[in-house]
Amino acid sequence: MAYGTRDDLLRHLADAVEGVSAGHPTRVAVDGPPAAGKTTLADELAGVLRARGRHVVRATVDDFLVPRERRYRRGEFSAEGCYLDAHDHGALNRVLLDPLGPGGDRRFRHAVHEDAATSTAPVDAVLVFDGVFLLRPELVDRWDLCVLVSVTLDRLVARAMVREGRVSSRAEIERRWRERYLPAQQLYAATARPGERADVVVHNDEPQRPAWETRAR
Numbered sequence: 001m002a003y004g005t006r007d008d009l010l011r012h013l014a015d016a017v018e019g020v021s022a023g024h025p026t027r028v029a030v031d032g033p034p035a036a037g038k039t040t041l042a043d044e045l046a047g048v049l050r051a052r053g054r055h056v057v058r059a060t061v062d063d064f065l066v067p068r069e070r071r072y073r074r075g076e077f078s079a080e081g082c083y084l085d086a087h088d089h090g091a092l093n094r095v096l097l098d099p100l101g102p103g104g105d106r107r108f109r110h111a112v113h114e115d116a117a118t119s120t121a122p123v124d125a126v127l128v129f130d131g132v133f134l135l136r137p138e139l140v141d142r143w144d145l146c147v148l149v150s151v152t153l154d155r156l157v158a159r160a161m162v163r164e165g166r167v168s169s170r171a172e173i174e175r176r177w178r179e180r181y182l183p184a185q186q187l188y189a190a191t192a193r194p195g196e197r198a199d200v201v202v203h204n205d206e207p208q209r210p211a212w213e214t215r216a217r
Helices: 006-018 038-051 079-084 089-097 153-164 170-192
Strands: 026-031 056-060 107-109 118-120 126-131 145-150 200-203 211-214
Touching (some): 006 038, 006 145, 006 200, 026 038, 038 056, 038 126, 038 145, 079 170, 089 107, 089 126, 153 170
Parallel strands (some): 056 126, 145 200
Antiparallel strands (some): 200 211
């Protein structure tokens, strides 16, 4: 386990990215539960990589949601629905991860909708992609580097109260997290074992004083 400042962590992650030799754009997953801080970490990592002269493609699983009626077909508070029905992983592979992978033509789209612009990435580009459930079986073999952001469950709920409190009541937030989001994360952990598949696990309970573990592939 390593400990340091936020800058130390970002330097370590950027070095890990630059240590990947793939022959195609490097696809980096920044995985973790809602409110863990993965989007912020991915944004910061992208900034560090750009400062080092890398071309960065920044994308998120939130742009690969399926239509609302499909997302909630098992019910608004279904954990299984959260894990199984929320995202279009086939489209994610088809329009973004596979084009940037081995044998791909590097022509990609950031989002699932058909009017999203098509771009071409240079061969030494880095895709920094954040989202939930990224190390699941449908996606895990598409990543060249996997970062898992970890936060204790109670702290996740406390952060959600701050983040969502302006649009939802405390009771609504509590129910959504206790019945849908947290059980979905537990289902993910039990079935996909993301902690065993990640190259780097970031313990982000204290974002300015993070700890991290680097795993051998």
